[in-house]
Amino acid sequence: MEQELIIKAKSGNQKAFEKLTKKYLPKIYRAAYFFVHNLEDASDMCQETFLRAYKHIHRFDERRSFYTWIYTIMKNLSINHSKRSKKHQAGEAVENCLPDTLYNPEVQAMDRENNDLLLRGIENLPPMFREILVMKTYNDMSYQEMADALDIPIGTVMSRLYTARTKLKELIASLEGGK
Amino acid sequence: MTCDEAKLNINAMIDNEIPEEAVQPTLSHMESCYRCRQDYIELLRLQKRMKGLKIPEPPKEWYENFHRNIFRRASGWIGRLFFIGSYILLLSFAFFRFFTSDEPSVFLKLIIGGIIFGFLVLLGVTFADRFQESKSDKYKGVMK
Known part of the structure; x- marks a missing residue:
């Protein structure tokens, strides 16, 4: 097709x-x-x-x-x-992206905070790790497609992805600790 | 299976990309290893959180008009070709008439000729610079 x-x-x-x-x-x-x-x-x-x-x-x-x-x-x-x-604007406000229909203001504020935190975490990742994480999570690319696009072996895709996730977990934890 | 071997498989399991033959050994390892089990849970949690991330989205109209803008911009070259082509032809004709006519003095013709010559030299230098830049442009192969 x-x-x-x-x-x-x-x-x-x-x-x-x-x-x-x-x-x-x-x-x-x-x-x-x-x-x-x-x-x-x-x-x-x-x-x-x-x-x-x-x-x-x-x-x-x-x-x-x-x-x-x-x-x-x-x-x-x-x-x-x-x-x-x-013109890098890390942590750009994400106010316009949350649905207006969230009924509870507290839940809305919490969601926004979580969203912002995660976005900041992703944006603070080194580009190499951010890219592979975005490819997998938001572009649903297979390991093979990522390997082709980045011109690296599948084994490297796997280890880079694992490191990216580990780094992101650490970053979020440190951002949550510092808020 | 060691923890180091298991962690990549656990990661692949999250993405549904784990090879079939690695599923059972990885699950067995997780049953006996608290840290790897914990790792799996945390990765799953992170994945779920990431899937729920919202980024600013362009308005609906942007998506709707997207193709029209692309096709409009892509066909812009026809307009440019006609406009610039006709402009060059018109200028050439005007210069031809100017230099072949007996009316303006030789002095005036020399001055105008000098201006045109200078402009052409500058244009040539600019094109040469652009050409040099494009030769060292590391992204030029992107469309291939």
Whole structure:
């Protein structure tokens, strides 16, 4: 199914590219958010990523994973962007992302605090660990896909992921201790 | 199985990526090792917490207009091509008429010629710089 869409998109079919975009946009957005740490830049990164993918799809080798390909485009654009702008805003307020329907103000405040703490923990991880954790948890990538995207063996994916989780646990514990 | 061997399997178990043959030995190890059992519980708890994380999301309209923006921006080159192409043609025609006409003095033609020459040199230098930069750009292979 996806192969078909890719072949059609390569021949200039906009509908096919639109379907591919719809499938991967939320994932790419989440991954971009953890690279650039704010909504506006993450949205821009998505636009740039899919624009480049659209312009260069004829170069894409359909034997490879489409998601890995666009992920790589997004990652490189985001790294480049972060280097240029130095606009890192760690711990950006997440007020607008919680549902308004939370009935209990105390529960709402606690949820927000937990959310903020976790977000700060993830943002404070070294990039190498943050990236692999985001790939697994928020992009649902398999070990094989991660190995392909990062160009590392599966064994390294496993150990890096374990270290990332351990480090995050420690970071959250220290943030909770310091609040 | 040692704790060091078990920890990676425990991690893989959380992700449903543990090889089938490693499931039983890992479970047996966890039964007899309190620390690894604890590790598993903590990792599960962390995973659940992470899955519940909410990040700021763009508005619905952004998702809805996303493709239109992409296609609009992608087709922008046609407009640029026509605009810049026609502009260059118009300028070339104007310069041709200016230099071939008898009306302006040679002195004025020399000055205008100098300005055009200087502009072209600057343009060439800028392109050469860009070319050098792109040669050392480590992200240029990203689209391949």
